[in-house]
Amino acid sequence: MEPVSHQGMPRLSWIDTLYSNFNYGTDGYDAEGNEEHKSSREGSETMPYIDESPTMSPQLSARSQDSVDGVSPTPTEVLLPGVSSDKGLLMRKLVLSGVLASEEIYINQLEALLLPMKPLKATASTSQPVLTLQQINDIFYKIEDIYQMHKDFYDKLCPIVLQFDNKTTVGHLFQKLASQLGVYKAFVDNYKFALETAEKCSQCNVQFFKISEVRTALLYKPIDRVTRSTLVLHDLLKHTPTDHPDYPLLQDALRISQNFLSSINEDIDPRRTAVTTPKGEPRQLVKDGFLVELSENSRKLRHLFLFTDLLLCAKLKKTTVGKHQQYDCKWYIPLADLVFPSPEESEPIPQLHATPDHEIEEMKAKISVLKSEIQKERKSNKGSSRTIERLKKKMFEYESWLLLYSPTIPFRIHNKNGKSYFFLLSSDYERSEWREAIQKLQKKDLQALALSPFELQVLTASCFKLRTVHNVPIISHKDDDESPGLYGFLHVIVKSAKGFSHSSNLYCTLEVDSFGYFVSKAKTRVFRDTTEPEWNEEFEIELEGSQCLRILCYEKCYDKSKLNKDNNEIVDKIMGKGQIQLDPQVVQSKNWHDDVIEMNGIKVEFSMKFSSRDMSLKRTPSKKQTGVFGVKISVVTKRERSKVPYIVRQCIEEVEKRGIEEVGIYRISGVATDIQALKASFDASNKDILMMLSDMDINAIAGTLKLYFRELPEPLLTDRLYLAFMEGIALSDPAAKENCMMHLLRSLPDPNLMTFLFLLQHLKRVAEKEPINKMSLHNLATVFGPTLLRPSEVESKGHMNLASDIWSHDVMAQVQVLLYYLQHPPISFSELKRSTLYYSTDV
Template identity: 40%
Template sequence: MNVYQEALSYLESHHAAAGGEGLEDVFHEEAVSCFLSPLCSESIDFPDTPTSCSREEMLEKRLVVLRGILESEEVYLRELDALLAPMKALRASAGTSQPVLSSQQVQTVFYQIPELKDIHQSFYSGLKARLGSHTPPDVDSGQETVTSCSNSELEMGDLFLKLVNHLGLYGGFIENYEKAVEVVRKCTQANPLFRTLAETLYINGADKARTACTLEALLYKPLDRVTKTTLVLRDLLKTTPVEHKDYAALQEALRLSQSFLSGVNESSQSKREVTLTHGMRRQLMRDGFVVDASEGVRSLRHFFLYTDLLLCTRFKHAGRGKQDQYRFSWYLPLAGLRTRWVADHEQPPDTTVRLLTLRTKMFLLRQQLQQNPKGTRGLTWTARNRKKLEQMELLLLTHSPVYRLDLHSPSDKSHTLFFSSLYELEEWRDAIHKLTTGNIETIPPDLLTLTSACVKLRMTQQPHLHSSVAAEDGKLLCGTVSVAIHSASGLQEPACVYVCVEVDGYEFYDKRAQTHSSVRSLNPLWDQELSFLVDGAQKMMVLCVSQSDGEEAVLGKTTVQLDSTSLSCRWRRQTLQVGQLEVTLSLKYCPHPLEAPGAPIQQPPVFCVPIEKVAQQEGVLVPHVVRCCVEEVERRGMDEVGIYRISGTATDICSLKAVFNTNLREAVTRLRSAEVNTVSGVLKLYFRELPEPLVPSDLFQSLAKTLDIQDMNSRLVSMLSLLQSSPDVSRNTFLYLMHHLQRVAKRQDVNKMTLMNLATVFGPSLLRPPAAGLEHNGVTVDISQEVVIQVQVVFSFLQSNNLPEAQTSLPYGSDTEEETTHM
């Protein structure tokens, strides 16, 4: 099934399509224009879609929905009647010497059911009375106008609000459901009289037909009914004009229903279980929509994770009056299942262009919808374009994910899933891992029974589409969110770690970013700033990931709520508990209007660029290229004979330089495996290619004069005083390097690199006379003495035992909120 057909099935299943032809026309245009053609910079106007959704016809559809609800209520009341039929006799026998069930058991089995019947009977009576005068119009008699007018005044919102306000009764029923089923099963096995009664109940039909049903099956009816309340209200709200008197009441009823069901889905395990053959009980642990690429083509599938297997299904919408179905795609037993995840960030250029085109069209279309909040351009136009936005988001949801989860079973079966979020991938991987670590006895499932049960077991009704979620825009973030990742602590053993940050909201822009990998240590340090353009963001996900021998593992994850009322343009420092680690970061938010998404911003180069500019781009005082090379040399090069004197291969150094200029994260990854003399060569090359030397040229002559001071302490005081006048970035980078070279020299017995040797290597790169060999006053610098001055100045600094400590990062909390919060 292609993407169009899947989107069509999904939208039809939620009554989003006005008709098959109209939907195909809209979607076909989008699929072709977004994925086969370059972006057109002209109007976002789409071709008109044949539709008959005028206000009058919308009201007629509303009337049809209401009649369908009435019919459904009538059927449900018959089912409750059948369920309650044996209650009176069982209660009477409980007081005899030979009771079928005890009084307590009768109360458990029929708990809250009479009350449920009363509220639904009241709802049904009120609904029937108000619909009684609304008969279908006779088009030949010219009564259509009269009926539509009467229909516009038909109010039902109070009935639905009253019904939803009694949903608490269902909460008690659900909590008691397992106990009731347990009593029924236990007594069915122990008491032949009760078994006969429990297996021979009948539901009376409207045509006097009778349908046989078991007591356990009837007990499931209320559970099934309450889960459909939200869908019914959503369908009714879609056919109710915004200006209708019922609209606000139905919106509130829908909100209450959704709130109730979300609590039910989290707390109730009863609706997640299905009984299979041999008395085995298979429980649903998790379900959701994930991209399946097992057949070489990406497809959005509904996955069900049971206690012993993972089931992949395709949703099949049934006709009116029939139940939706799921088609079996494949399944994998969890016993012995192996998982491995990787990030495929590099997408083919043509795919990148198509996704950018799709994001841009989505952004412009949503902008048009926001400029028409109350349907001033017509309800038909608004409904049609909201449907287009949903269709495009489904395409993006299918083709944009970059995190790949590979599944391998002992029987050599393999499947590949794709996720947009590493956080979501880790939730699925962790859930699977917990189930595979136990002793699972795999029993081949009855696939027909298992797939058929998906409709009633599912906890996720549809893919999460931001375009279909109504939220208060005032509470959503729209602008730039900046996150400065400082450090982490709590590792049990040294590791190379990076931090991945993700935000939610519309996928118009990149929603994920990550730091470079730290040097192997117990306390990783990054001081790296990440920025996100966000539209509709509400939360931020933070994950810590370790790297070892090409394998990556998530050490911990957490979620941070993004509240526009508590965030500001000033940095706020926080400490997050991420698994067993504590991550320190700073956060700020600057609201501003957003522009249409453009091509991904390329990282600016770092070589041959003034060091102040590089540091400003990175939001630090010591550039990452310097810190990463120094950390790597200290990790594995301190005992290397001739470190910094012996250079690496020129081609390897140039290759690493090129990567540093385009992708810091990739450069750090390559740095970890590069030959250590190549790493030291990259550091020397960086300083050598600076447009201006690290120590400003206008200090050259003054520093040279300090060499005439014989007393070493006095000389160092003068030199440090001159250094203090240099720019912050140059001064801190110079001090950072000096401390590093002093630590290298402490291993001179092994690496043979004394302070003088190191000063000889670095002096000419760090300190240079003014341009053309002239000092500012016009005095020519003796070229023969130039190298001597460069080496002696650096050597003097290296001899100091009291060098000030270097500050590597900007003080994110100094000019902002000082408090540190634990989250």
């Protein structure tokens, strides 16, 4: 095999390749300098977890041209302060030069991997083969293809970089490389099998033993390469003008790479060698993360570490400045003794004081206000770093509280020789990940164990360096230049799914991240007795700084004996789960973006597009006089000769008839296509509307009512009174607030007031069923408040300069206005009007 350099560059030896320390900044924590990176890689026997969210800039390096002639060009120019004309060109050239240097080393590593393959194949046809041909193919699967991909990439990139200028394009090369990632997927799928085959062969064949050792040490290189390529694309985009021909090509390559990483991370165990067990076997870290433990009737934030033979729960110790942080072990369970109680075996949930919803929402609002203040401080020329740090510290406190008190999904584990441990999670996806990771390890032949105090101390001390999750998942820990996420509405059409082995009753749920944790936002209908469900359901999901969409596919269980005592809900089986990064450049297009998520052999097809918050607030003056949507409420009631619009009365009647006990009524999104069908029928005064309502999913009917109020040309509580409502709710004196808030209701036009009071009584009846439907008065105020009372388009421009202002002071006040009336004793239209005699109607 020819060396990579056409200009005489010597190929690295086996030892040079194995211990080469070229670093493109993705190896994670490095408290003690570069030596830790080297030692963490030596002897690694399993594939490292792939970091999908690079936060470090690559440390570009290449060998000096003084040592070897003709290696990849590395710019020697230094970007001087104040010189900005050629900064972008220099930075792109610097990044690309680092890519070439890195590619040389990587290609030599692949050559080193392939060196023994030819002699092994030559002996395969002899009477004394070292390995069979099948074993050789299994161990060296796809390495030749990967080598050729990068050899071609290097050969084409090298001459371009040598003559690099502003007109030079390289995006097509990166796009082509990204489009070939299917080869890497095949490599990943075969990875564990290749390792097992190599290990078995090395045990029974001394000749292959040394080859196996080197093979194992290098096998992670192709996987690590994808992450590093993603880092390069981030940096190239950062320094490429948006109008440059490379920009859309690099964006596409980055999107493909990120989606690839998301898809394969589902199948990769982030194991790192930790310490040696008493039997001399390596104990490796498989998974770790922050969870909320319910201990002694209070919530505690813990860091959970899953090793190959035990589960360890730890707490980060408080340390003084300058000292290394350490973990304190709270408890551990050998995996041989760990069991998951079945629903019928579960003990009742420990007594827990549930955090009221309004406290959660108020904390979100406070965090958003602080985010706005920090951004304003940064933009201000007089912005004080001390002020920003003070605001960040306060935001960290609020976010930590939210992370601790928002999770509600139970996750119980039990030591069959001792006690049970109870966790609360925010996501069923996360619960499933932990359960699956533990159960996968338990399929192996695990032995009971007991750690001595010294062994436990050593293992706990290793956790700090071994951890893969370094920070609590909150906004405060993000770098200033990291994406703040998306704020607005994500429209998702869940189309269909394939790959099920048997007919089942199937449905999907959608989760998005919000304020550092994931929440379930939508659920499809159940498609009965099928292997290929076709839902074709559209949902509108509100995003609050979201960066990721998760889809979970379930098999519906109708067996009431399988009731989970932790939350009194029937346990449905997760058939598959997957996630995708919400790339703003992709989803913010006006067109629908089609995509597929693969999960455990199942493929779910969906489409999505995004609309910003300010776009959703835009209202156009009503020009139509027919129909009901987008028509002034006074016009509709006059035409119908009614006090409350027909659509409002019929939707509320149907909800109270069969949906008042529906969990998440008005919060769970209805199917968008069903909502549009109901909208069209109401607009056309369809005679079959009552029949449609009786057959339609109740969440679609609730969604139709919300859509009606949202599309009014003027909000129900009117533009004219908006500022007065904001001022009234802010009054401190209860008597003054009472007078003002009642006076504002009297100031509404009669159709608006009648409709508002009608809706108010309905929402109170819904809240009476809160123990069943989980919808409190505050939940309902959160759903309807910003719809019934929102600023005019002119006023909203002044409030929506920052995307994160979605939970600004105004939005919180809109919720508080509706909550005030919901908590108020019954309000009578006739009594309000009678009081008009004693009050002026001028506002």
